[in-house]
Amino acid sequence: MSKRWMRALAGGAVAALLSAGSANAVLIGGVEFPQGAVSFADSVISYQPGLAGADPGLNWQGAFNALGVPNFTGAGCSSQIDCTYVSLGVGGALVLRFDDNVLTGSDSDADDLWIFEIGPDVEDTTVDVSVDGVTWLSVGSVGGSTRGIDIDFFGYDSSSAFRYVRLIDVAGEGAQSGATVGADIDAVGAISTRAVAVVPEPGTWALMIMGFGLAGAGLRSRRQAVA
Missing domain, CATH: 1.20.5 (Single alpha-helices involved in coiled-coils or other helix-helix interfaces)
Known part of the structure; x- marks a missing residue:
């Protein structure tokens, strides 16, 4: 085999390696997720629907609606099953877990975590991450609509591995009563992620x-x- 052919083959191999990371990339909700649908939270660990007297209507308390890819259609919520998002209520909290992947940093200033929050009100939500669901580390907050967070800004990198994300509605932001009071969460996705074994x-x-x-x-x- 000539050196010319060897260089061509080597160049092709390098190109394949460079593109492998984005081979499964999918544009979801206007955001590119390199690993596609696997990037999104899989399990609800806990849900506290707001402070006493400031919780959302029952139909909007289906925490499972924050799992998987974003699917908000604008349709009403005649029941939790028919709803496509969960309302946190004033000061409410939601803890989600990635079962088959972990959130990592990207070794850059690109967004690593994306929160899909819907609704007309601008309602701030604090965001914490955890390795074990016990010790929590703050990675800032998002302020209404869909927003990304660069966890590298907080000192993490591609070697970090977080399974848990906690969202807490900031009391005093947006409406303080009503059926959909508090931040309305449609989905939570890890843009920077890697696959891991599912832990029973x-x-x-x-x-x-x-x-x-x-x-x-x-x-x-x-x-x-x-x-």
């Missing part, structure tokens, strides 16, 4: 261990019967 819930581990125990007991019983 403690309850799932318990069921697995119980299953192994029952299987072992059954095997011992069969052996004794044969003997």
Whole structure:
């Protein structure tokens, strides 16, 4: 093989490597997510719908509506199932988890985390991240509509790995009462992310261990019967 062909092949390999990171890139809600739909929060860990007397209507308390890709259509919410977002209420809080990926920094000043907040009111929301869902680290706030956050600005980089995001409505911003009071969250996505193994819930581990125990007991019983 000639040196010319070798250089051409090497150049093609480098180009393939450089483009691999964006091979799955998808434009979602006007924002490019290099890893596509996998970038979005998968599980609701907790939801506190506002302070007493300042919580949203029941139909707007479906915390599961903040999971997955943004899907707000502008349609009304006749029930939690029909709704496409969750309202936090005044001072309300929502904790979400990435199950099959983690939020990372990008080693640049580009946005790493994107909060899709809908509605006409400008309602600030503080944003915290966590590795374990216990120790929380502030990464600033977003102020109404869809907004991004550069977590590198707060000292993190591509080696960081956060599974949890906590959103807390800032009391005093926007309307203080009504069915959709507080920040209205449609989705939370990690622009800078990498895939990881899914970690089973403690309850799932318990069921697995119980299953192994029952299987072992059954095997011992069969052996004794044969003997």
